[in-house]
Amino acid sequence: MVHIFLNGYGNIGRRLATAFSKDKSIELVGIAKYSPDEETEKALNKGYKVFVPKDLKEEFQNKNYKVSGTVDDAIKEADIIIDASKEGKGFLNKMNYYIPFKKKAIFQGGEDRNGKHAVADIIHNSRVNYDKTFEKDYVIQGSCNVTGMGRVIQPLLENYGEAIKRYDVNLVRRSADLEDVREVKDSIEWDKHPHHQDDVKDFIPSINLYVDSLKVPSRMMHLHQMTIRFKDEPPTKDKILEIFNKEYGIAVINKAKGTADIRKKAIELNFEHGDTGMIHIHSDILKIQDDVVKISYSDDQTGMVIPENYMLIQSMIFKKSKIEALKQTEKIFNIKKKRKMLEEEF
Ligand SMILES: NC(=O)c1ccc[n+]([C@@H]2O[C@H](COP(=O)([O-])OP(=O)(O)OC[C@H]3O[C@@H](n4cnc5c(N)ncnc54)[C@H](OP(=O)(O)O)[C@@H]3O)[C@@H](O)[C@H]2O)c1
Secondary structure, three states: OEEEEEEOOOHHHHHHHHHHOOOOOEEEEEEEOOOOOHHHHHHHHOOOOEEEOHHHHHHHHHOOOOOOEEHHHHHHHOOEEEEOOOOOOHHHHHHHHHOOOOOEEEEOOOOEOOOOOEOOOOEEOHHHHHHHHOOOOEEEEOOHHHHHHHHHHHHHHHHHHHHEEEEEEEEEEEOOOOOOOOOOOOOOEEOOOOHHHHHHHHHOOOOOEEEEEEEEOOOOOEEEEEEEEEOOOOOOHHHHHHHHHOOOOEEEEOOOOOHHHHHHHHHHOOOHHHOOOOEEEEHHHOEEEOOEEEEEEEEOOOOOHHHHHHHHHHHHOOOOOHHHHHHHHHHHHOHHHHHHHHHHHO
């Protein structure tokens, strides 16, 4: 039995809590809350123990929220902490809690891999480097976009390697998640230095990858347009689809008209939290033109990284082989069943 503490109970933390509560080999010590808002009550109603920073305990108690202890208390009880904090808070958490209490931790994609606020020396992508995280105490789970790109690029690399000259990706990113209360700004915003390029090259260093990123006023998934330039003649569309049909966590669909179709279908089909947990290759717009293959796929921003965090626990704590870890992950997330349902719908 492994004891896990979730430091952060936002979009990602809530989903991880659901997944952990389905697994008998995991005991969720509890979740951390930093704002005494209605999410605290929702977490308590779900039966999770709530831990808060020392100096905020009184504030929570004044609102009659039952607090089980401080963040320090929970961290002492845990074998590993999943840090799902607001972007950029992970570094201080590591300094203030995880290092002093000698605890392992998994960080999310919003944290730094390089520079003075780096939280770990590796970014995990289960398709690429699952085996390299066994002995690590601190690992960053790549962000949803980074996870999606790794999932598409690695099979191409294994099949075509040196035959590919370069990869150019336009990330069309959603502005907010469905549950976010903040307003979505009516603007198309660019990013001068998208971190995604360096993050992917961190676990696939050999590739020629160029990433541009635009944020658009949507809450419904990301869309990646990937252009893969071959040195000579590119493969056929059938050959490319054959490769992705064999991959885990990828649905190949051809009837969706936009990202909202897929998100709404996931909600209608009662997928947990309305997530598919995968990427969806849109074969109707997969094109071979001259020396390039153009692949567009939507990337379930909130769901993508939940099975990935779970895979990391299988590695860092349970030391399972990748085959065993995938089997266990499938039991909790039913990715294959969901994929089949989506492929039948679209
Ligand atoms: N949302 C996505 O689609 C997505 C996808 C992939 C990766 N990620 C990454 O996952 C991380 C979390 O994202 P999110 O969307 O879940 O954010 P979020 O919804 O804004 O939630 C952040 C949580 O952090 C808590 N928090 C505040 N200060 C904290 C601290 N010092 N230590 C620990 N927790 C603290 C907040 O608690 P209170 O609510 O109590 O204030 C909140 O529950 C980020 O690194 C993000 O880049 C997000």
